[in-house]
Amino acid sequence: MMNPAAETHAPLRRLKATICRTAFCAALTSAGVLALGAAPTAAKAEVPISTFVGFSDYRSASLSPDGRKVVAIKREAVGDILILIDVDSGEVKPLSVARADQNMRVDFVYFKGNSRVIFGLSQRVRIVHGNSNADRTGNVDDGVARYRMIYSANTDGTGLVSLYDPTRDQGFDKSVSAGIVDDLPGDPKNVLLIVPKAGGAALWRVNVETATREEIERGDINTINWETDVNGVPVMRLDVIEGGRGLVWKRRPPGGKDWIEIIRYKGAEGANSAPTFTPVSPGVNPNEMIVLARRDGADKSAAFTYNTSTGQYGEEIASSPDFDLQRVVVDRERRTVLGACWIEYRLACSPKDEGFGRIWNGLGKALGPDVNVSILSRSEGGTDRWLVRTFGPKDLGTYYIFDNGKRSLSLLFQAHQDINPDLMPRSKVFNYTTSDGKAQWGYLWLPPGVSDTDRNLPLVVIPHGGPEGRDVFGDDPFAQTFATRGYAVLQPHFRGGSGSGRAFVEAGHRQWGQRMQEDVADATRSLIKTGAIDPSRVCIMGWSYGGYTAMTAAFKNTDLFKCSVAGAGVSDLPEMLRWVRDGSTGKDVFGRGGAGPTSISYKYWLTAIGDPEKDRPVLSANSAARNADKVSIPLLLIHGDEDLTVPYDQSVIMQKALAKVGKTVKLVTIEDAGHSPDPDQADRWATALGEAVTFVSSHIGPGVRAGRP
Secondary structure: OOOOOOOOOHHHHOHHHHOOOOHHHHHHHHOOHHHHOOOOOOOOOOOOOHHHHOOOOEEEEEEOOOOOEEEEEEEEOOEEEEEEEEOOOOOEEEEEEEEHHHOEEEEEEEEEOOOEEEEEEEEEEEEOOOOOOEEOOOOOOOOEEEEEEEEEEEOOOOOOEEEEOHHHOOOOOOOOOOEEEEOOOOOOOEEEEEEOOOOOOEEEEEEOOOOOEEEEEEOOOOEEEEEEOOOOOEEEEEEEEOOOOEEEEEEOOOOOOOOEEEEEEOOOOOOOOOOOEEEEEEOOOOOEEEEEEOOOOOOOOEEEEEEOOOOEEEEEEEOOOOOOEEEEEEEOOOOEEEEEEEEOOOEEEEEOOHHHHHHHHHHHHHHOOOOEEEEEEEOOOOOOEEEEEEEEOOEEEEEEEEEOOOOEEEEEEEOOOOOOHHHOOEEEEEEEEOOOOOEEEEEEEEOOOOOOOOOOEEEEEOOOOOOOOOOEOOEOHHHHHHHHOOOEEEEEOOOOOOOOOHHHHHOOOOOOOOHHHHHHHHHHHHHHHOOOEEEEEEEEEEEOHHHHHHHHHHHHOOOOOOOEEEEOOOOOHHHHHHHHHHOOOOOOOOOOOOOOOOOHHHHHHHHHOOOOOOOHHHHHHOOHHHHHHHOOOOEEEEEEOOOOOOOOHHHHHHHHHHHHOOOOOEEEEEOOOOOOOOHHHHHHHHHHHHHHHHHHHHHHOOOOOOOOO
16 A cells, blocks of 8 residues: 555654644745736636646746755746745745747756756757758647757856757757756766767766866767766666667776666567666665666566676665566665655555655655655755655645654645646546456546445546556546546556566567457446446547557447547557558658667567567457448547657548448547647647547536536
């Protein structure tokens, strides 16, 4: 469960009662942050869909090392405003603005010491075939990317300097963005930046006050990141392979010039499951990293120390018997692990430090079981303050300051200021047994105002993407959209998904349209049997692999579902495999062709989906476009026309296949959109999801209560 059973300090038991009773909290809610813009509007009768796919009011908060200031990004009509909050006085002041009418936004912000901040601005740009330079216009017909500028400024707003500006460098693809590799906590003046350069990325040491720089490392054209040890020495490097459809980690021994390969990721476009090998923090010693890895044939990912000099693993720091580890909480001063976390049904952490354990369990008890709790940052020395974030079905993101010395928990701000929690749904775990006898589970969302005893609810089943992905408690824009519109929503944790070990993933290999499809159907039938769901009012909606599942259901599960919404889905498995191998006609907007028949990307999909030659009958039997004549329930297609993960053509193929057999289907095109929602395009995505809600409503009726009192 979320918090391991443990005795908490008595004062921590009273934390819940202290929330928002401090002068600091009152100052923020009455005059502080809200003074930067208009007061919140009155709560609406229904949460707008754009809330789930657009910018939040506040995001990306960070705590200063002394725990006295917080910096965050506030979204206003003008664009993103970088704000600084004094924790003790509640005073709020703006530092910088990124104008929305110039396609600008703030991507991140960090403290460098207590008196300076580093932040990244990016601009949405157009990339044209055959032109490596970006055209800074709003016309993005040929492709969308963002290029990034990095700045540093004093916390009083003075001393602004540009640490990296891509307009100074020409002749390379602006789709590659600069970023912070190491903020060098032991160096008060400098940080390490990765920057794109012609011929390969470079690693710069940059002075945050003067912007003077020194190149300390040069990668090749495929390098996208470095990892540094406790002394700020680059000891690991991450390269892309095959046009971005694979990744390789490398290490370098002290004094060596050549980088030695550690591991290659199989997969394409981030479709891998839980960490196979991921550095998360420098270790205590030079040439040592803390990594999340699945090693020696193990089923689950665990946390280890790793020696970059020898390539040898050290001690196992933490593991879970049932779930893959996803993150590690590290004390930056001591370089020790405080806790190791994984996503169970909710975010769970195993404390590795007694003091951290008491606080973690106290926070969990104070904040309750209906939210995920995460530690964003901690002060270093002096004050002992923690920046804490929660989120859940009724909580779209809330930020708190925990003061360990005072044992107080104060509300800082909410990601969405004007959302009435009474209009938000609930979510709980639903356990079921598959038709072949496996115990599995999923998330069941209940609309606002609906109780556990209500019956005959309309249902939308939303399988996740990947398929090596997974759902997270209380965090899904598609589920939130339908649940707030009055529909129960089921998100099954089916075989092939991530987080539950490699065997669970591989149980879905070559099971597209088969065992994975049956798991989703089994979950739906099990829920119907409880009496909570009206079997005549059930639809399915999915995105990416979930879109494939929804399309397949339109001809395989017509006894169960009354309509289907397929977003960015695969309709033709042999054609999808051909696209991965050979590429689309010509090259994509970044000049990439296919991965090639010998690539690890193509081999991965051969393993995960099947061989388009040897397995063609099976793949064809499980491709909706090749079974269009069997589609017998209403189907809606949605796709972004700049999707580089599942090509837009997959939805066009389905549309044409249905037309060929005399059936019509609507294809909703999200213009200039990629594979996933972009908050810059919230209106377009909200319109598309609104069409999905209207479509479902027209076939199984409106949702119950629909979020209205």
